[in-house]
Every structure is written in C-alpha cells, then in structure tokens.
Amino acid sequence: MVNKYSQILYTLSEFLKDYPKLDISILEAVEARKNGKHFSIEEHIKGMIFSLLSNQRDWGAIYENKKVIEQIFFNFDKDQLKNIDYTYLVNALKSRKLANRSINAQMQNLKYNIEVFEQIEKEYRSLDYFITALKPTAVAVLFASKESPYKLKQMKFALVLEYLRNVGIDTAKPDVHIVRILKRLGLLNKSNNEEKQIINVLEKISLETGISVSKIDFLLWHYCSEKFCNICSANPKCSQCVIKEFCNKEEICL
C-alpha cells in the first residue's frame, strides 16, 4: 500500500511540474555532489554567504539578484573578501535592499569565518572531507556550537544546514515554511519541533519513501513559499490545496 508520505510528495511533485519557475539550484548541487563533484573553498564561501543573506528576510530579492551578489562578493574570492573593508559589503548590500538586520555583524565576521574554513582545509585536507565525514546534523553542530573550535560566527544551526545544502549535502533547512506545513500535516507535534528533530522527521520520511531529504524540502518549501506557489503560506489558500485530504487542520481548510 502506498503510504501517506509518498502520496503527499507525489501529489506535490505533480503539482510543481507545471509551475513555471522553481529554484532548482539545491537539487542540482546535491546531484552534482552525488556524481562526484568536488566543491572548492570559493563554492563553500558562496554557500555560506547566501545562507547568511537569507537570514530573517524573504528569499525573493536574494534569489533574483544572485548575479549582482556574486559581483558584490568578488565571485567569492577568499583573499579579496578577507582584505576588503567589511563596510563596503554592508553598503553595497544595503543600497540594493539586499541586507538584513544582522548584516553588519555578518559582514564584519566574514573574514573570521573564511579563516575557519582555511583552518579546516589545513587540518582535514579539504572542507568537502570535513562536511561529509559525519551526518549533516552533526556537522551543523560543529559549525554552530559555541563550544566548537569550528564555530562559524553569525551561523546558527538552521543557517549552517542551509549552507550545507548549498554545497550539495542532502539535508534540509528547518525554516518557518517547513515547520508550519509539517505541523499542519500532522507530521510534527509539540514534542518534536526542535530543529534537529525536524530533520529527524524529514529523514524518516526520506527512508520510508526513497525520496531524498533535499527533494522533500524542495517540494514542501516551494509549495509554501510566498515567492513561489504560495499555497500553504502564513495565510493558506486551502481551497486551492492539492493535499488538503492529508491536512490535520480541518478548521482552517475551506
């Protein structure tokens, strides 16, 4: 018998097929890593910077200005970024409305974070080796925990997972969209809504369906995001919902 998870994900996959514009960059990165791609330190810096920029703001403007952002950050050249006055980056982002409320601290600590990456390359030969030696959540703890020598400044657990996804690690970012839809579908409850537990739930769904965690994240997130399908968003369009039969929130479903 086809389980509930498979039915939900298959239905979302069919729905998104006809959607004109999707951000498939994460899926491409995961596929590339699966096929043996090595991610350079510049690509890791890029992944970290896009994760930082997504913090506490809508992803739409960041997504639409990817090329501009690449230029602002010198195509993620580590030496240029380590030597630039961080206020240049802050001003360049602010003037294009690409900043967020932590932007000063984020840019001020960019040099430090790049040096953490360099240190890891010295100790472990490559960042790729470091981030693939353990489970994504364990790697995220190493980058996010204050006690860790590899702590990245301004990067909390969810942002680290986003960075890891950006460099092709098969994981998810437990952001507001994912948490909300998992709760509405009855897949998360009060006792398992910590970020690590959310990833555990997604990993369990992945095991039961054979669909990768990053693909599950991709389907759920695009279905919810205001920038994309905007169906299961803060104000859900339940009358248009293709998975409402699985929803536990009957009281808000039209």
Ligand code: SF4
């Ligand atoms: S029925 Fe409404 S709340 Fe439930 S999953 Fe669909 S859009 Fe979200």
